[in-house]
Amino acid sequence: AQRVTQPEKLLSVFKGAPVELKCNYSYSGSPELFWYVQYSRQRLQLLLRHISRESIKGFTADLNKGETSFHLKKPFAQEEDSAMYYCALRVSSGSARQLTFGSGTQLTVLP
Amino acid sequence: NAGVTQTPKFQVLKTGQSMTLQCAQDMNHEYMSWYRQDPGMGLRLIHYSVGAGITDQGEVPNGYNVSRSTTEDFPLRLLSAAPSQTSVYFCASSYPRGGGAFFGQGTRLTVV
Numbered sequence: 001a002q003r004v005t006q007p008e009k010l011l012s013v014f015k016g017a018p019v020e021l022k023c024n025y026s027y028s029g030s031p032e033l034f035w036y037v038q039y040s041r042q043r044l045q046l047l048l049r050h051i052s053r054e055s056i057k058g059f060t061a062d063l064n065k066g067e068t069s070f071h072l073k074k075p076f077a078q079e080e081d082s083a084m085y086y087c088a089l090r091v092s093s094g095s096a097r098q099l100t101f102g103s104g105t106q107l108t109v110l111p
Numbered sequence: 112n113a114g115v116t117q118t119p120k121f122q123v124l125k126t127g128q129s130m131t132l133q134c135a136q137d138m139n140h141e142y143m144s145w146y147r148q149d150p151g152m153g154l155r156l157i158h159y160s161v162g163a164g165i166t167d168q169g170e171v172p173n174g175y176n177v178s179r180s181t182t183e184d185f186p187l188r189l190l191s192a193a194p195s196q197t198s199v200y201f202c203a204s205s206y207p208r209g210g211g212a213f214f215g216q217g218t219r220l221t222v223v
Contacts (some may be wrong), residue, residue, distance in 0.1 A: 009151065031119035034211055044201065046152075069136075086153060098144055098169065099203070099212055103153040 003028040004089050004101035013077050021072040021105045023087030025060075032090040033063055033070040034099070039083045047085070048072070057081070057099050077109045113137050117202050117215035119133070124192040124222045132187040132218050134202030142205045143185040147171065147198040154201065160185055161207065192222045 003026045013019045025031060033050040048056055050063040050070060061072045070087060085103040118133045136143065141162045146169075156169030160179040174196060176188040185204075189192040189196060199219050205212040 002154075006153075036211075043216045044203075044214040046213075049211055098142075098156055098159050099154075100156070101146075101154040103151055 002031065002089055002091055002100050004087050004100055004102035005083075006087055006105050008105045009103065010106050010108070012108045012110060015079055016076050019074050019077040019081070019107065019109075021085050021087075021107065023070045023072065023102060025068050025070065025087075025089050027068075027089060027091065029091060033061070034088040034090070035059070035061055035072050036086040036088055036101075037083050038086070044086065066081075075105075079109045079111060082107055082109045115202055115204055115213050115215040117200075117218050119218060120216065121219050122221070124189070124220065126192060126194060126222060127190050130190075130192070132190050132200055132202075132220075134185045134187065134215060135183050136185075136202075136204040136213070137183065138204060138213065139182060140204035140213070141182070141207045141214075144169070144203045144205075145175070145177065145185070145187045146201045146203065147195065147196075148201060148217070149198050157187065157200075189220075194222045196220065197222045 001104050005024045035047040036044045037047045038044045048061050059074045084104050086104045088099045115136045123145040143156040148154050155171045158177040160166045166177050199217050201217050202215040203212040
């Protein structure tokens with residue numbers, strides 16, 4: 001079965017510093033990878049997906065199939081980036097293409 | 112554009128009570144899912160549906176029932192609430208061919 005691991009439960013950085021949120025996955029096929037963000041007491045919102053290869057709010061993420069990783073990066077963190085971040089995987093086979101989430105990383109950007 | 116709407120936002124139940132969490136989407140998405148969010152455990156899939164009349168179990172289905180009589184609605188029923196079901200519940204919908212999932216605002220449930 002597929003699995004998503006986010007090794008850091010909590011991550012604190014200072015404003016203007018680079019930030020990297022780690023995500024590793026295990027899946028034998030070709031997955032779709034996503035990053036979701038949840039601001040305080042709000043619903044989850046899609047931040048990035050690997051197939052679009054875009055930058056949203058300054059965040060980027062590259063799928064590394066060799067290392068089975070999909071780390072989220074931003075060169076200069078802002079206080080408004082403070083939130084819970086979830087990495088998620090969706091399998092590509094079968095009729096049930098559901099999301100499997102990691103346990104999440106709470107990012108705090110300090111002033 | 113409402114997206115995914117969940118009701119209620121908050122609920123307190125006594126052990127043994129039953130209730131239904133409502134979820135509706137207006138995007139004509141075929142896929143709908145229910146997740147529970149617990150500290151340190153991320154979101155875990157409870158039940159999902161790939162279309163009207165079709166449902167299946169996720170990772171943590173025990174104690175919950177679902178039905179999908181229409182494309183728009185996907186209610187989650189707690190049969191006999193237990194303190195272990197205290198959690199935040201999220202409903203999500205998506206297209207079957209890809210793209211991200213859209214989430215409701217969540218229901219914070221406390222079972223005492």
